Amino acid sequence: MVGSRRLRRRVKQVQRHLKNFLRRPAVHETVEFLLMLGFLYFSFTGIMMVIFRTDSFWRGVTSQSMKHEDDYSWRQYFSDRGIDTSQFPLQGGFERGDLLIIQGVSSFSEIRVGDVVVLDQGGNTIPLVHRVVEIWYENGSPRFMTKGDANSRPLPAEVANRPEQVLGKVIFVVPKLGYISLWFQGQ
Structure with a gap:
């Protein structure tokens, strides 16, 4: 008491x-x-x-896989396949620490070879941001392959992507501003 x-x-x-x-x-x-x-x-x-049209309309770049060197060697992959890169978006690439502005897509028909897309890799992995290098149909379902401009070839996880993996297309890059996001994420 x-x-x-x-x-x-x-x-x-x-x-x-x-x-x-x-x-x-x-x-x-x-x-x-x-x-x-x-x-x-x-x-x-x-x-x-x-x-x-997306719940993740910005993202900080975490790797150098889309960094362009001054010689524009990234275009060689496409020219070897007879693809003209002159109309591709993001001709200058981007690098770690840049901030990407992302536009959602309503359907896969909005995706073209040369677009830079953000892909959900599943699980707790960081989404992949690479350029679409090929589109094809497999049993009536669209598939596409992506590759980082600085990579010599696609990663194994990029060879047969499905449309539902696309989180959006990169439409604009703000240099260095993504470091703030990376800092908050502990990267």
């Missing part, structure tokens, strides 16, 4: 201190600021998700 009275008294004391603390103008202003910041962040994110 004595222990429960002490506990009740202690709880009331803590409640009183908490009320006094929350009545301070600086606390009110801080809480209002944080709520407004949260509202703006989620509003911005929601609007961008609608505009870009």
Whole structure:
């Protein structure tokens, strides 16, 4: 009985201190600021998700597989196959630390050879961001192969991708801004 009275008294004391603390103008202003910041962040994110038709409309680049050297040797893979690269998007490539802006796709018909796509590899792996190098149909179902511009050949996981793996197409690159995202991810 004595222990429960002490506990009740202690709880009331803590409640009183908490009320006094929350009545301070600086606390009110801080809480209002944080709520407004949260509202703006989620509003911005929601609007961008609608505009870009994807829930991951930006991504920081984690590897150098799309980095172009000054000699543009990445074009050789395509020219060996008779493909003109002059109309390909992202002619300059991108590198680790760049920020990619991603547009969702409604159907696979929006994907073309030369597009840079973001692929879900399944599980907890980081999505792959590489260029589409070939499209074909297998038993009536579309398949496609991707390859990093800096890679000499496609990775084994890139040889027969399915349309449902596509998270979107890269439409714009902001140099170096992706390092912020990588830092938050611990990379």
